[in-house]
Amino acid sequence: MQVDAAVARVERLFEPARELLVPVLSEPSVLAGWGVVVAVTLTVLWWDLRTHNQAIPSLMKAVWTLTVLYSGPFGFAVYWYAGRTQIPEDSLGRRGFRSTAHCYSGCGAGEVTGILLAGGLLGLAVGWVAAATFGFAYLFGFGLTVGPLVQEGVGLREAVVDAVYSETPSITVMEVVAIGADLLLAAEAAITDPLFWGALAFSLSLGYLAAFPVNVALICAGVKEGMGNPAQMA
Template identity: 80%
Template sequence: MQVDTVVSRLERAFEPARELFVPPLSDPRVMGAWAVVVAVSTAVLLWDLRERNEAIPSLMKGVWTLTVLYSGPFGLAVYWYAGRTQIPRDSLARRGFRSTAHCYSGCGAGEVTGILLAQGLLGLAVGWVAATTFGFAYLFGFSLTVGPLLQEGVGLREAVADAFYSETPSITVMEVVAIGTDLLLAADAHVGDLLFWGALAFSLSIGYLAAYPVNVALVRVGVKEGMANPAEL
């Protein structure tokens, strides 16, 4: 009973946000324009990676591609500021952006997979949707850290421990905010509804913004390195 009361209070508190964001995220004209903007942003990114930033490792090329696919011009702006070899100097802010993007690319893929399965295909209850989506997001984000460490020759136990220690805070904050936003806006939407996809795209970017200060703090204290400085490549 207490849980139901808390949920009801949260729904009432965030009702103004639903009234503000649900209409544009359900509007075919708005979402069509957004799709075009994302396509153009992705084309600009791919052109820049091919013509001017070939030295960037393939892993980070994939990270930036997913980031722009998820967040369009916002993702492209992050890449331009922090991910290109032409940045004038590195900084804590840029390292934080790169670290968040690395986490974001894997978690985003996991979140899309999880919410499509749990909400879009199986139609699970809200609690199960949240749990399934978080599990997929954590697994994908976790793997994106463990995999490269294993390729560098780090032992499996050490790689898993390092990923758990460094990625859990960022993934947790990112996914609590992203999944919460998505369910707030589109808990009753189906995979064929425009709102399902609009809310998913919007929630991913909100999750990135929420996780950014966490990654800056982790980089500052030395828990994360913030990915390599592209200007040195």
């Protein structure tokens, strides 16, 4: 009962935002326009990576591709500010943006997988959708951290321990915000509804914004190193 009451209070608190956003995100023309914008932005990203930033490792190229795929121009702006070899100097903010993008790329893939399976295809209850989506997001984000560490020669046990304490806070905040926003906006939407996809895209970017200060704090505390300075790869 206490959980239901808390959920009801949250829904009432964000009802004005829901009333504003749901009609917009439900418009097929808005979804189609967003798809075009993302496609153009991805094309520009790949051109820049191929033409000016070939020195960036393949993993980070994949990270930036997924970040732009999820967040379009916002993701590209993050790449331009923090991810290119042409940045004038590195900074805590740029390290935070790169670290968040790394987490975001894996968690976003997991979230999309979870929402599609649990909500879109299986039609599970809201609680199960949230749990399954969080599980997929954590698994994907966790794997994207452990895998590269093992490839670099770090032992599996050490890599797992490092991933647990360095990624859990960021993943948790990102997914609580993203999943919560998505369910608030489109809990009843079917996979064929524009709102299903519009709310998913919108909520992903909210998750990134929520996780950014967490990653900055983790870097400041020495828990995370942040991704390497791309300017040093040129």
